Amino acid sequence: MDPSSSSPASSAPPNPHLLPPSSTDPNPLNTPHSIASSSTSPKIGDILLGKYQIDHLLGRGSFAKVYQAHALSDRSNVAIKVLDKAKIVTAGLTERVITEVSAMRRLSHPNIVRLHELMATRSKIYLVMDLAPGGDLFSQIRHHRRSKLSESTARRYFHQLISALLYCHTRGVFHRDIKPHNLLLDADDNLKVADFGLSAIPETLKNGLLHTSCGTPAFTAPEIVRSGGYDGSQSDAWACGVVLFFLLTARLPFEDPSTPLMFIKMNSRCYSFPSSFPPMAKQVINGFLDPNPETRLSIKGVIDTPWFMKRSFSLESQVGSTSSSPLLELKSFDSMNAFDIITRSKSFNLSGLLEDGDRKREQKFSSNETVEVVLERVKEAAAKQGCVLKVEILAVAEKMLMVEVKEEGSVNGYEMISWDKLREDLQDILLFWE
CATH class of the missing domain: 3.30.200.20 (Phosphorylase Kinase; domain 1)
Known part of the structure; x- marks a missing residue:
C-alpha cells in the first residue's frame, strides 16, 4: 500500500x-x-x-x-x-x-x-x-446506503468533482487516482477530493505529457498502460466517467478478475447501462469512456452538456477564474505564497525530512544581491575548495533570491565541500543560511 x-x-x-x-x-x-x-x-x-x-x-x-x-x-x-x-x-x-x-x-x-x-x-x-467525517462515496454507496444515488444527488456531487478537477488542472496538478474511495464528504455533505499520492505536477511532464503508469485498474484510462505519453487531464476525465457510472448504478462499468481482460473491455467499450438509466447521463458517460483521448469528452467540455447544466449552479463561483490561471502562474515569481517559500526551506522540505541521515549534499540560502553577483561569488567560493557546484536561483520577491547549491563533483580530487567554509566566504551577501 x-x-x-x-x-x-x-x-x-x-x-x-x-x-x-x-x-x-x-x-x-x-x-x-x-x-x-x-x-x-x-x-x-x-x-x-x-x-x-x-x-x-x-x-x-x-x-x-x-x-x-x-x-x-x-x-x-x-x-x-x-x-x-x-x-x-x-x-x-x-x-x-x-x-x-x-x-x-x-x-x-x-x-x-x-x-x-x-x-x-x-x-x-x-x-x-481537513477532516471529512462523512466518509468516502464508495463506503457510503456500498456499505451504508447499499444503493445507487438519486440522479439529483449524483449530479450535485459530480458538479463539485468537476469544479475541483478544473481547479487542479489549471494549476498543473493531475490527480491520476480519481475513484469513489478518494472522494470524501465533509460535515455539510459536500464532496472533498483526497489522496494526491499518485498525482502529477508540472515538473513531471516530458514534452507536455505524462509517462508513468499508475492508478487503480478499474478507473485507469486505457492510454496510461500503452507505450508513449498521455494527457493527465484526459486520463482524469476517463475516471470521471467511471465515477459517474458508479454513482448512478452502485457498480463499475468494467469489472474483471483479470486486469488484461478488463483493459480489453475498456478499449472495446464493453459496458452496459440498466434499462432505467437517465438518457442524458448516458451521453455524458459515453463521452468520457471513449478509449481515444483525442475524441474523449473533456473536463471542460462536460460543463456544456445538457445533463450537467440541468438545475445547475454557478460553476464559476466555485471554480473561480480558472481560465485566467494558466500553468505559467506556477512559475511566476510573485505567485509564491508563504507556504511555497517555507516548504522550500530545509526544515520543512520533505526531501530533507526523509533523508537517511547521510551527509547533506546541498544547502540553501537567501540573498538580496543580483543573480549575476550571487553566481560569481558562489563560483569563486567553489573554486577555492576545488568543488563543482550546481546553483539554482529563484526570485521570491523583487529584491530577494532563494539559492539552492548542490554538490556535483570535485576538481582537485576533493569530493566533499565544506558548507561552513562556503557560508563564511559568502557571509557578506547572505540574508539567511538554512
Missing part, C-alpha cells in the same frame, strides 16, 4: 474516516502527554508537538496512520496523517510523498482536502489536513 492511502483499522466500513476509536488504544481520559520526538505512534489524548490533541485513530496502512485530532488553539477538528519516515525511505517511496505534498500545497479549493500544516520529528512526518 502506498503511503498516501490508508486501510481500515477494523473490518467495518473501509473508509478510515468512518471508523470508531481502536479498542486497543489507551483510555482517552488518561492524562495527555506531549509528543515532541518520540518514535512511537501517537495515542489517544497525546499532545502532538504542542499544537494538536489526538482524539482517535481513523485508519492505518503499511506506511501511515490517520488520526482525528483537534487544534488546541481553537478546538477545530482536523485529520492528521502520520507517516513512518524509515518505512517510506526503505520502500523507496520518498518521491511519492514529496509529490503528494507538492501537489496539495498548490491547492486551496472548497472541494479539495486542504493541507493545513506539515510537521516532523526525527522518525515521523505529520500532514495536518
Whole structure:
C-alpha cells in the first residue's frame, strides 16, 4: 500500500474516516502527554508537538496512520496523517510523498482536502489536513446506503468533482487516482477530493505529457498502460466517467478478475447501462469512456452538456477564474505564497525530512544581491575548495533570491565541500543560511 492511502483499522466500513476509536488504544481520559520526538505512534489524548490533541485513530496502512485530532488553539477538528519516515525511505517511496505534498500545497479549493500544516520529528512526518467525517462515496454507496444515488444527488456531487478537477488542472496538478474511495464528504455533505499520492505536477511532464503508469485498474484510462505519453487531464476525465457510472448504478462499468481482460473491455467499450438509466447521463458517460483521448469528452467540455447544466449552479463561483490561471502562474515569481517559500526551506522540505541521515549534499540560502553577483561569488567560493557546484536561483520577491547549491563533483580530487567554509566566504551577501 502506498503511503498516501490508508486501510481500515477494523473490518467495518473501509473508509478510515468512518471508523470508531481502536479498542486497543489507551483510555482517552488518561492524562495527555506531549509528543515532541518520540518514535512511537501517537495515542489517544497525546499532545502532538504542542499544537494538536489526538482524539482517535481513523485508519492505518503499511506506511501511515490517520488520526482525528483537534487544534488546541481553537478546538477545530482536523485529520492528521502520520507517516513512518524509515518505512517510506526503505520502500523507496520518498518521491511519492514529496509529490503528494507538492501537489496539495498548490491547492486551496472548497472541494479539495486542504493541507493545513506539515510537521516532523526525527522518525515521523505529520500532514495536518481537513477532516471529512462523512466518509468516502464508495463506503457510503456500498456499505451504508447499499444503493445507487438519486440522479439529483449524483449530479450535485459530480458538479463539485468537476469544479475541483478544473481547479487542479489549471494549476498543473493531475490527480491520476480519481475513484469513489478518494472522494470524501465533509460535515455539510459536500464532496472533498483526497489522496494526491499518485498525482502529477508540472515538473513531471516530458514534452507536455505524462509517462508513468499508475492508478487503480478499474478507473485507469486505457492510454496510461500503452507505450508513449498521455494527457493527465484526459486520463482524469476517463475516471470521471467511471465515477459517474458508479454513482448512478452502485457498480463499475468494467469489472474483471483479470486486469488484461478488463483493459480489453475498456478499449472495446464493453459496458452496459440498466434499462432505467437517465438518457442524458448516458451521453455524458459515453463521452468520457471513449478509449481515444483525442475524441474523449473533456473536463471542460462536460460543463456544456445538457445533463450537467440541468438545475445547475454557478460553476464559476466555485471554480473561480480558472481560465485566467494558466500553468505559467506556477512559475511566476510573485505567485509564491508563504507556504511555497517555507516548504522550500530545509526544515520543512520533505526531501530533507526523509533523508537517511547521510551527509547533506546541498544547502540553501537567501540573498538580496543580483543573480549575476550571487553566481560569481558562489563560483569563486567553489573554486577555492576545488568543488563543482550546481546553483539554482529563484526570485521570491523583487529584491530577494532563494539559492539552492548542490554538490556535483570535485576538481582537485576533493569530493566533499565544506558548507561552513562556503557560508563564511559568502557571509557578506547572505540574508539567511538554512
